[in-house]
Amino acid sequence: MYYNNETIIFLNGKWIKAKEGSANLYSQTLHYGAGVFEGIRAYKTENGTAIFKEKEHYNRLHYSANKMHIKLPYSTEELIEITYQLLRENNLEDAYIRPLIYMGANMTLQPSDEVHVMICAWEWGKYLGENQLDIMTSSFQRPNPKSCFVEAKITGHYTNSILATTEAKQKGFDEALLLDMNENIAEGPGANFFFEKNGELFTSPLGNILNGVTRQTIFELAEELNIKVTEKFFKKEEVYQADGAFFTGTAAEVTPIKSLDNHSFQLNWKDTLGCKLSEAYQNLVLQPSLTNALL
């Protein structure tokens, strides 16, 4: 699904076949989760294929790398150029793009000098599917922000996400919703969370969550549409009374949520602010500026 015999990836300055790529079994990233990555989408627009918010994603990759003491050997501009080349190499128009920065052989707990850069891409539908989700409050909390840089996209953090999603699926739900260390709602395992009440939107503040590029985009779209969004701490009981809710993420885009812990939301999705914003988001990703579209 992610690659076939023809797929080309970028690996450390070279274009190689995905099936011929290999990594060191003594990699510090494989053993300890000390790597950083991004999840980016490109869309087929009227002006050609365009990567959505490419600068924001690659700036976040640099931010994450800095936090993990990883020296990234490419600038944001270079990474953007490489990514457009990757799409051309694979004839991809709509694509999910996965840059991964991983370390060489290093069994110590100190930063590695050997830094590897891999970028691959594949066609990927909406990550959480097309249906409205029934989600549950996870028994797993997001990592304590004093134990790691929770706002950075670090490979090892995703063990927490895997545990939460697996628990939710095992209990018959579609996805999990994680609390922070103070039992406020934080975010999903791979997406930010918004809920609607009385014509306004609410979402968790930064501090215990990933600073999602899609979350920021929703703020911008909401402003254009005169929708009030408030960042605040809230408990799951407040969400039980909500009119609507949704996840946001590059892979998930805007994904409707039907219920939390079997408490259904009041409105039909079509009547929610989330639905309005979902349409606005789809329009926005398909209409980037001319300068963005290089293909």
Ligand code: PMP
């Ligand atoms: N939170 C987590 C934990 C994520 O993994 C993601 C996906 N990157 C998001 C939120 C959404 O971030 P973005 O909108 O930048 O994709």
